[in-house]
Amino acid sequence: MEFTRMxxxxxxxxxxxxxxxAEVIPAYPITPQTELISHIATLIARGEMKAQYIKVEGEHxxxxxxxGASAAGARVFTASASxxxxxxxxxxxxxxxxxxxxxxxxxxRALAPIGGxxxxxxxxxxxRDTGWIQLYCENSQEVLDTIIMAYxxxxxxxxxxxxxxxxxxxxxxxxAIPTTVPDQGxxxxxxxxxxxxxxxxxxxxxxxxxxPLNIAKARYEVQKAMERAKKVIEKVDREYAKRFGRGYDGLxxxxxxxxxxxxxxxxxxxxxxxxxxxxxxxxxxxPIGLVKLRGFRPFPTEELRxxxxxxxxxxxxxxxxxYGSAGGGVVAMEAARxxxxxxxxxxxxxxxxxxxxxxxxxxxxxxxxDKVLETLETGxxxxxxxxxxxxxxxxxM
Amino acid sequence: METDxxxxxxxxxxxxxxxxxxxxxxxxxxxxxxxxxxxGPNTIVYGDGPCAMCAIRNIKLPTFGLHxxxxxxxxxxxxxxxxxxxxxxxTVVSSAGDGATGDISFGKVSxxxxxxxxxxxICVDNEAYMNTGIQKSGLTPFGAWTTTTPLGxxxxxxAVPMIIAQHKVPYxxxxxxxxxxxxxxxxxxAKGIEGFKYIHTVxxxxxxxxxxxxxxxxxxxxxxxxxxxxxxxxxxGVLKLSMKxxxxxxxxxxxxxxxxxxxxxxxxEFIQREVDARRQRLLENDGKRIxx
Numbered sequence: 159m160e161f162t163r164m165x166x167x168x169x170x171x172x173x174x175x176x177x178x179x180a181e182v183i184p185a186y187p188i189t190p191q192t193e194l195i196s197h198i199a200t201l202i203a204r205g206e207m208k209a210q211y212i213k214v215e216g217e218h219x220x221x222x223x224x225x226g227a228s229a230a231g232a233r234v235f236t237a238s239a240s241x242x243x244x245x246x247x248x249x250x251x252x253x254x255x256x257x258x259x260x261x262x263x264x265x266x267r268a269l270a271p272i273g274g275x276x277x278x279x280x281x282x283x284x285x286r287d288t289g290w291i292q293l294y295c296e297n298s299q300e301v302l303d304t305i306i307m308a309y310x311x312x313x314x315x316x317x318x319x320x321x322x323x324x325x326x327x328x329x330x331x332x333x334a335i336p337t338t339v340p341d342q343g344x345x346x347x348x349x350x351x352x353x354x355x356x357x358x359x360x361x362x363x364x365x366x367x368x369x370p371l372n373i374a375k376a377r378y379e380v381q382k383a384m385e386r387a388k389k390v391i392e393k394v395d396r397e398y399a400k401r402f403g404r405g406y407d408g409l410x411x412x413x414x415x416x417x418x419x420x421x422x423x424x425x426x427x428x429x430x431x432x433x434x435x436x437x438x439x440x441x442x443x444x445p446i447g448l449v450k451l452r453g454f455r456p457f458p459t460e461e462l463r464x465x466x467x468x469x470x471x472x473x474x475x476x477x478x479x480x481y482g483s484a485g486g487g488v489v490a491m492e493a494a495r496x497x498x499x500x501x502x503x504x505x506x507x508x509x510x511x512x513x514x515x516x517x518x519x520x521x522x523x524x525x526x527x528d529k530v531l532e533t534l535e536t537g538x539x540x541x542x543x544x545x546x547x548x549x550x551x552x553x554x555m
Numbered sequence: 556m557e558t559d560x561x562x563x564x565x566x567x568x569x570x571x572x573x574x575x576x577x578x579x580x581x582x583x584x585x586x587x588x589x590x591x592x593x594x595g596p597n598t599i600v601y602g603d604g605p606c607a608m609c610a611i612r613n614i615k616l617p618t619f620g621l622h623x624x625x626x627x628x629x630x631x632x633x634x635x636x637x638x639x640x641x642x643x644x645x646t647v648v649s650s651a652g653d654g655a656t657g658d659i660s661f662g663k664v665s666x667x668x669x670x671x672x673x674x675x676x677i678c679v680d681n682e683a684y685m686n687t688g689i690q691k692s693g694l695t696p697f698g699a700w701t702t703t704t705p706l707g708x709x710x711x712x713x714a715v716p717m718i719i720a721q722h723k724v725p726y727x728x729x730x731x732x733x734x735x736x737x738x739x740x741x742x743x744x745a746k747g748i749e750g751f752k753y754i755h756t757v758x759x760x761x762x763x764x765x766x767x768x769x770x771x772x773x774x775x776x777x778x779x780x781x782x783x784x785x786x787x788x789x790x791x792g793v794l795k796l797s798m799k800x801x802x803x804x805x806x807x808x809x810x811x812x813x814x815x816x817x818x819x820x821x822x823x824e825f826i827q828r829e830v831d832a833r834r835q836r837l838l839e840n841d842g843k844r845i846x847x
Contacts, residue, residue: 212635213670
């Protein structure tokens with residue numbers, strides 16, 4: 159039966175894995191993911207969830223065991239964060255190359271040593287080239303829903319790629335909001351049992367995806383799968399919305415964008431705060447909207463180009479750093495590449511904020527939004543990249 | 556022509572394909588032929604990386620592997636998937652070389668042993684990183700030349716089977732391709748035991764040990780006869796020597812291998828004393844519980 163109650167992101171993720179009927183869960187604890195796997199352990203101990211929970215000795219093994227189990231025909235779930243994701247990096251290249259639709263939550267947290275236990279996105283963005291689909295979630299409800307969708311997306315024969323629902327540590331992982339847990343029967347109808355059409359390790363029925371001897375071709379196949387995934391993500395999202403009444407607009411969501419000519423682009427938990435700021439500013443008559451980037455891999459290139467037709471200034475908010483990059487954060491650089499071929503390019507501002515998990519405050523968001531509007535007025539980019547936290551905005555932190 | 560026919564017939568039935576990517580004289584194809592004979596077709600073989608996998612590339616069973624640094628981990632996942640599906644009829648074998656087992660993935664093997672994962676873990680020990688071109692591993696024996704120990708290795712070989720036994724796993728055994736009956740019996744026994752089984756096999760390597768490829772079996776037989784490579788089982792914590800040959804001088808084992816040719820008389824005497832002392836301890840503990 160469907161029910162709604164207060165739930166933290168990590169518990170919602172455990173429910174997502176349970177409802178998806180994950181069969182094998184190899185996991186290693188790391189803050190801020192730990193409650194997720196302890197919830198799963200509890201659900202299994204109570205007999206409410208049927209899964210093989212492997213208490214592995216490290217993240218490298220967690221991902222390797224996930225690969226073995228997925229290849230052997232089991233639906234696999236796992237989760238990690240920060241140093242754990244970095245430690246399993248070698249293993250993270252395996253599922254895309256082997257076309258294994260594992261689902262792993264990346265509970266975002268800053269990397270050592272210039273960080274802490276709190277969230278930023280560098281841990282997941284570090285994996286941007288591996289071939290994992292990355293969907294960034296804003297709150298508990300989206301985490302739960304995205305996990306269920308993630309299996310439909312990854313296990314689609316057009317895709318066969320692993321999927322990472324990403325969500326910020328603490329701000330999502332440990333913040334309780336009213337969360338609706340759908341009915342198991344409904345989820346079963348939405349998500350049929352896992353069956354890999356290309357893979358079987360069973361003796362007598364041994365099949366493996368063909369591996370072209372041409373390495374470039376093999377890589378190109380992963381790239382094509384990633385491109386096809388865009389349509390699949392949108393289709394699955396629509397179907398989910400139709401059945402469960404909640405959708406997330408696929409790869410990106412436009413919020414309060416009617417009639418505006420400039421937008422802020424955010425990713426992850428800060429989007430919730432940004433919604434409030436944008437509402438306030440619109441009430442004051444300031445014409446600025448909000449775009450929430452949900453899919454970072456595959457990157458919504460075409461969608462962003464569509465936005466560029468409507469909005470003259472994009473203020474991209476990056477909760478990450480890329481030292482010595484061409485300019486700014488990872489999301490801004492991707493966006494710049496997506497927009498570059500356009501004849502009529504929008505102006506691009508880039509903000510670094512929330513690094514190492516510091517709060518992204520309403521005042522900071524308002525500052526960034528004001529800068530975007532200023533740029534819209536002057537038609538000139540004053541500063542391409544701005545580290546908002548270095549400014550004195552008169553806040554007591 | 557008659558021999559061709561014999562080979563064709565053999566490989567028709569064997570779980571190993573004819574032809575191999577291994578070096579001439581490698582013990583790999585021999586080992587897998589015997590092992591798969593003992594295990595039968597209801598087997599999944601996990602493992603990847605250099606030498607240890609060359610022979611596996613030619614087997615006719617389901618295989619899965621990730622990379623060199625992945626030992627006993629993917630197979631843990633396979634075991635869990637089989638458990639989830641209720642398939643108790645399939646044997647999972649995980650294979651790795653000495654460097655993978657004893658060095659880079661040592662923690663993984665230890666953890667799988669601690670969790671008592673239901674698999675047969677095989678260490679294919681040719682006593683160095685051979686596929687990368689003969690570099691020292693933790694399982695290279697004292698005194699052996701490799702490209703990273705040009706003056707000979709300074710430290711003794713890591714005693715991996717004994718360390719794994721201390722995890723209280725149900726079964727540990729050492730084997731050698733020079734003793735096929737013993738090898739097959741141990742593999743068959745491992746197959747019938749629930750939990751983590753560890754098989755440590757010597758893998759004669761003419762390329763890295765520097766000897767005539769025609770002499771592979773002879774060299775590893777000398778290993779057993781000189782007690783450089785004692786064959787034993789540890790079942791339920793109890794040590795049982797598989798054979799107790801009258802010891803030949805260690806020099807007979809060292810001499811054909813040019814990786815040992817720089818050894819001085821004193822060094823050979825030192826190795827002899829070490830081997831003798833270990834033989835003594837093994838004999839004293841034969842039939843006794845050695846796990847505390």
